[in-house]
Amino acid sequence: MRxxxxxxxxxxxxxxxxxxxAHADTMTLADWDATLRLARLARVLGxxxxxxxxxxxxxxxxxxxxxGHLRASINYAAxxxxxxxxxxxxxxxxxxxxxxxxxxxxxxYQLQGVPIAQGRSPNDVDLLxxxxxxxxxxxxxxxxxxxxxxxxxxxxxxxxxWSHELPPMRYPGHALEVDLHHTIAPVTSHARADDRLLFxxxxxxPGSRYWALDPCDQIIHAAVHLFQDSELDARLxxxxxxxxxxxxxxxxxxxxxxxxxxxxxxxATRLLWYGLHYCKAWLATPVPERALRQAPPRxxxxxxxxxxxxxxxxxxxxxxxxxxxxxxxxxGRLRYHLLRMPPALLLRHLAHKTWTRxxxxxxxxxx
Amino acid sequence: MIPSSGGLIASRSDAELNSALGGDGCFVxxxxxxxxxxxxxxxxxxxxxxVYGAFPLQASAEFADFHVELVPGKGVRRWLRPTARxxxxxxxxxxxxxxxxxxxxxxxxxxxxxxxxxxxxxxxHAGTLAIGERAVVMPAVPGSGKSTLSAAMMLRGFRLxxxxxxxxxxxxxxxxxxxxxxxxxxxxxxxxxxxxxDAVLGPVFxxxxxxxxxxxxxxxxxxxAIHQPARPALVIFPRYVEGSDLEVTPQPPEQAFARLxxxxxxxxxxxxxxFHAVADVAESCPxxxxxxxxxxxxxxxxxSLLEDTRGPR
Numbered sequence: 001m002r003x004x005x006x007x008x009x010x011x012x013x014x015x016x017x018x019x020x021x022a023h024a025d026t027m028t029l030a031d032w033d034a035t036l037r038l039a040r041l042a043r044v045l046g047x048x049x050x051x052x053x054x055x056x057x058x059x060x061x062x063x064x065x066x067x068g069h070l071r072a073s074i075n076y077a078a079x080x081x082x083x084x085x086x087x088x089x090x091x092x093x094x095x096x097x098x099x100x101x102x103x104x105x106x107x108x109y110q111l112q113g114v115p116i117a118q119g120r121s122p123n124d125v126d127l128l129x130x131x132x133x134x135x136x137x138x139x140x141x142x143x144x145x146x147x148x149x150x151x152x153x154x155x156x157x158x159x160x161x162w163s164h165e166l167p168p169m170r171y172p173g174h175a176l177e178v179d180l181h182h183t184i185a186p187v188t189s190h191a192r193a194d195d196r197l198l199f200x201x202x203x204x205x206p207g208s209r210y211w212a213l214d215p216c217d218q219i220i221h222a223a224v225h226l227f228q229d230s231e232l233d234a235r236l237x238x239x240x241x242x243x244x245x246x247x248x249x250x251x252x253x254x255x256x257x258x259x260x261x262x263x264x265x266x267x268a269t270r271l272l273w274y275g276l277h278y279c280k281a282w283l284a285t286p287v288p289e290r291a292l293r294q295a296p297p298r299x300x301x302x303x304x305x306x307x308x309x310x311x312x313x314x315x316x317x318x319x320x321x322x323x324x325x326x327x328x329x330x331x332g333r334l335r336y337h338l339l340r341m342p343p344a345l346l347l348r349h350l351a352h353k354t355w356t357r358x359x360x361x362x363x364x365x366x367x
Numbered sequence: 368m369i370p371s372s373g374g375l376i377a378s379r380s381d382a383e384l385n386s387a388l389g390g391d392g393c394f395v396x397x398x399x400x401x402x403x404x405x406x407x408x409x410x411x412x413x414x415x416x417x418v419y420g421a422f423p424l425q426a427s428a429e430f431a432d433f434h435v436e437l438v439p440g441k442g443v444r445r446w447l448r449p450t451a452r453x454x455x456x457x458x459x460x461x462x463x464x465x466x467x468x469x470x471x472x473x474x475x476x477x478x479x480x481x482x483x484x485x486x487x488x489x490x491x492h493a494g495t496l497a498i499g500e501r502a503v504v505m506p507a508v509p510g511s512g513k514s515t516l517s518a519a520m521m522l523r524g525f526r527l528x529x530x531x532x533x534x535x536x537x538x539x540x541x542x543x544x545x546x547x548x549x550x551x552x553x554x555x556x557x558x559x560x561x562x563x564x565d566a567v568l569g570p571v572f573x574x575x576x577x578x579x580x581x582x583x584x585x586x587x588x589x590x591x592a593i594h595q596p597a598r599p600a601l602v603i604f605p606r607y608v609e610g611s612d613l614e615v616t617p618q619p620p621e622q623a624f625a626r627l628x629x630x631x632x633x634x635x636x637x638x639x640x641x642f643h644a645v646a647d648v649a650e651s652c653p654x655x656x657x658x659x660x661x662x663x664x665x666x667x668x669x670x671s672l673l674e675d676t677r678g679p680r
Contacts, residue, residue: 030429037456065401065430071487079636157469317457318434 010236010313018240021051024058032066032088034316041314042236045069046077046119047244073119078242081123083175084110087125091178092209094144099137102128102202102211104181104221105241111205112212116244120237124168124177130199131182134164138166138180146171151315184213184221185268186228193224193266200260215249216259220268223275235312236282242275243283256291259261266346276305278312377420384412387426392434394425398544398593399534400485402477408439408451411469418470418548418569418582421590431663433480437469455480464575471572471580474550476516478531481545482632483559488543489641490632491533494605495542496525501600501676502542503669504533504648506630510660512607515555519662520584520669522563527589528597537637539645541596546589548582556581562662600676602627613668614658623654652676 006161013035014124016023026130027035039045049070053059053089062070084107095101102112106122129137150156150167164186168177184193202215219242226238263272273294279285280292295301321329371388376384387393387624392405393415433455440450440463450463453476482490493506493516503525503530507513515528528534528544535542549568551559556579567584600607618626627645628634634641653676659665 033430042455065431065432068485068487069432072485075486075637075640079638082638134621317454 008309009034009315010038014042014044014314015282017048018044018282020241021048021055021058024052025061029063029066032063034208036066036069037316038314040073043121044237044240046073046121047116047237047240047287048119049073049120049300050077070082073121077119077121080111080175081117084122084125087171087174087176088210090174091125091127091133092143094141094146095137096140097209099129099133100202100211101137101209102213103205104128104184104213105225107210107289108205108212108218109241109244111208111210112282114244114248115243116248120241122176124179126165126179126181128181128184133167133196134180134182140168141178141180144171149177184217185224185266189343193268197262197265215245216255216262217266219245219249219275220272221270223263224266224268226275227271236314239275239279239312243279243285246276246279246285246287253288255295256288260291260294267292270296274308278308372436373462374424375420376422376424379416379424380580381410381412382547383424383667384415385410386519387424387443388412392431394428394431395422395537396425396479396593397477397543398546399460399488399532400432400481400545401428401430401649402433402435402480403428404435404437404473406437406464406469406473408437408469411473414582415571418584420567420584421552421587422585424593433477433484435473435476435480437473439466449572468575469584470569470571474547475580477547481532485534486636488636489511489533489535489537489644491535491627491645492531492630492632493530493533493627494530495533495544495597496520497528497542497597498525498670498673500595500597501673502528502625503601503603503673504542504599504652505603505605506533507605508630511605512555513605514549514551515558515607516605516659516662516665517554518549518551518566519560519562520666521549521583521589522565523663523666526597527585532632535599535644535648537640539596540598540647540671542599543596544589544593545585546585546593546630548584551581551583553578558662559583563645571623599648599652601669601673602648602652603672604654604656605665606656606658607660608658609660611658611660613664614656614663615668615672616656616658618654618656620649620654626654 007226013027017035020289033170036045039048052062053074059067088103090106103221104126106117107125109120110118135192146169148156148167148169156167157249164183165179165181168179170177183195184198198213198217201217202211212218222238222242222245226235226242250259273292274294275286276285276287276291280287296304307328310325315325381562384393388404388406392403395402395404408606426489436454438452438454440452449466451459451466451469451472452459453465453472455476455520481667491504491506494513495505496503496517505516505554506511514530517527521527527546528542529546530549531547556571557569560568569584571579573579585634602618604618604626624646627649628641631641631645634645653672655672657665657668
């Protein structure tokens, strides 16, 4: 299974560390040099730092200059977590008490105390409300001072018609953006979440007004996000999220069956399969064989492996990427777009983006 | 800490410097951090020899905190209006500079990396100098003459740790050096040139974002002591006021605390970590606001205030 990452820089230490933090004991200062850079590029440095620090004697064995970077990432993540708490408190005051508001991803992991939240540094707060509540939620937030930072009419329309979230909003001066979602997959994509199932599975987070998705739906959402929403450089972190959620929530056969069944009903069987497949291959996530039974055709799998491993795993920028890596990056982006929207719409979207970018460059060219 | 390949940068040839910069890079040890710099941009070896002259040339090392690159601008512009770009791990945090300003770009870039990422330490916006192990911390807002006073103090025998960063290690309360060439701005350039014949200055870069800038080379004594720890002994809030007489006003600890916290790059980010570290400094060190116009007078005053802190406390 490990073959897919063989020969890549990440296989030297980063993936072994993510699989088992005890690998840190074998590393020299020189090993850490590249590993810190790769971990930072993949946005998993804070998570690694927390795992190492949880064992005092291991922490003490790490070379001091490295411990400095780990401390910095722990401090930074603690700051981000505080920003999340403050944003959620501010949103709580603004949103009507009778509205059911769901926190997604990082904010949910944090409020629910999932270990993967430790050291993770969210860039935004993702909220989900029922489609029927969406307009009200938006206008309440606008009245309370949150404003959309997307000025362009086309972009506004893109979000509202073809996406699964509103354009990001921010309260002036706040560190984090708020993304208001009404479902967990882009409305134009193949995966179409069963909203009834999604909302029936909600759980109220103890001591909070916020709700979270059913743990299985959280994993499915993370898999959809990984393939349809994630910026390329954050994909390894998304896999680390899935790995953390699986290890925390899926401890018996019944829950695994539930996960597979719910993925089917959300139209996300294939995406979940790939997510678990890469988690198992790269992070040694304990995934039972029967959860990987509904495999895609071999050729699709081979193509996906070829693109995904090249486009997902971070690499040091000291040398320019080879032609194969660049090709894989381009194919990865194309696939990402095709999953999100049908080809005709995609063509229209890309044509618009290319045109406006050219035009903007010419008219805004300074000096 | 890092094996040196021997010899100071001042005594290395263009060929040696260029082969290091164009190959695996030069490893510059600033004290608090090591930066590996590679460059294929407009050559600036002359400048390195002048403003980094007292630093050892290290062409290899096991570890660097930051891996940065200076590369030429892209496209047609590259020929019409040559520029230099600063990259860290493939990211370009700011707009290109004119190719002739490669040194200011590098200096600015290193400050940016350090200020953004070194959140294991409390980063005060302060000039930091020491006599022996006893350090003076001088926090100030830009334009207070902090860099000029720091430069002058080094030229009168203080060990310079940094003119910009007070690097406070929260676990031990120690100050670390972040020893870089002092970026002097506008009139300060002439002031320092007139102040001491020992001042080694790089060329003036006119009309950068911060006005005219010239870099003062750190002296050999400061570079040699780069890994010696220092402890905060005195806090001075300097303010240059043209034509004014010297005025020293004691600052009660609570006021010193607020001013230290305000003049910090990452006080808010570090939360309780920085609260405790800064409170310790404010509590243990006498603090003074210092208004001055004559450098030597200000330095004499600081020397005697630092002497006073030796008494039984």
